[in-house]
Amino acid sequence: AQSVSQHNHHVIxxxxxxxxxxxxxxxxxxxxxxxxxxxxGQHLQLLLKYFSGDPLVKGIKGxxxxxxxxxxxxxLRKPSVQWSDTAEYFCAVNANFNKFYFGSGTKLNVxx
Amino acid sequence: DADVTQTPRNRITKTGKRIMLxxxxxxxxxxxxxxxxxxxxxxxxxxxxxxxxDINKGEISDGYSVSRQAQxxxxxxxxxxxxxxxALYFCATSDFGQxxxxxxxxxxxxRLTVL
Numbered sequence: 001a002q003s004v005s006q007h008n009h010h011v012i013x014x015x016x017x018x019x020x021x022x023x024x025x026x027x028x029x030x031x032x033x034x035x036x037x038x039x040x041g042q043h044l045q046l047l048l049k050y051f052s053g054d055p056l057v058k059g060i061k062g063x064x065x066x067x068x069x070x071x072x073x074x075x076l077r078k079p080s081v082q083w084s085d086t087a088e089y090f091c092a093v094n095a096n097f098n099k100f101y102f103g104s105g106t107k108l109n110v111x112x
Numbered sequence: 113d114a115d116v117t118q119t120p121r122n123r124i125t126k127t128g129k130r131i132m133l134x135x136x137x138x139x140x141x142x143x144x145x146x147x148x149x150x151x152x153x154x155x156x157x158x159x160x161x162x163x164x165x166d167i168n169k170g171e172i173s174d175g176y177s178v179s180r181q182a183q184x185x186x187x188x189x190x191x192x193x194x195x196x197x198x199a200l201y202f203c204a205t206s207d208f209g210q211x212x213x214x215x216x217x218x219x220x221x222x223r224l225t226v227l
Contacts, residue, residue, distance in 0.1 A: 009152065032215075034216075043219060043220045044155075094214055099160060100145070100206075100216055101157075102155040104153055105154045
């Protein structure tokens with residue numbers, strides 16, 4: 001079955017700590033990959049996306065993600081988190097320009 | 113960002129009632145989607161539509177129906193609401209094409225409570 005797995009359901013970090021959130025997917029065809037963020041009480045907003053080219057993509061607010069095709073992974077990273085990064089993060093995959101599949105989300109709590 | 117709007121934003125209803133959630137978009141996208149969000153489960157696709165004449169079931173369509181009235185409008189109905197349909201519902205739109213990266217744009221959500 002097609003799926004998107006986010007390994008960390010809840011992450012707690014102190015400000016300035018580094019962040020890496022894992023995402024793995026199980027599609028073999030053409031994929032577009034996304035990370036979305038949902039701040040408390042808000043809708044999902046796009047952080048970054050990959051659809052071709054350089055597998056290291058940079059997004060807003062200092063986030064980046066690396067597409068590793070051989071590992072079917074698209075991990076999200078940030079070198080130094082801030083309190084304002086407290087949110088829920090969702091990995092999503094669009095396979096063969098068809099539907100989107102979302103992971104179950106990772107709640108990030110950054111302590112000031 | 114008012115490109116994707118949802119009405120109502122909050123709704124409390126009783127078991128057995130019929131409920132309609134509406135979504136409108138001004139992005140000119142052909143593709144529209146309805147998701148529900150539950151804690152710990154992420155977003156699950158209810159229905160999606162790739163153009164006005166195209167309607168497809170998602171992974172959790174039972175108990176729901178949709179109507180694509182126009183390119184810009186996509187409504188979700190709960191024919192007879194039940195408590196386990198209490199959730200946050202999101203509408204989304206997307207373009208088609210690899211060059212655009214076909215990301216989804218989300219509405220603000222509708223918080224539905226079924227008593």
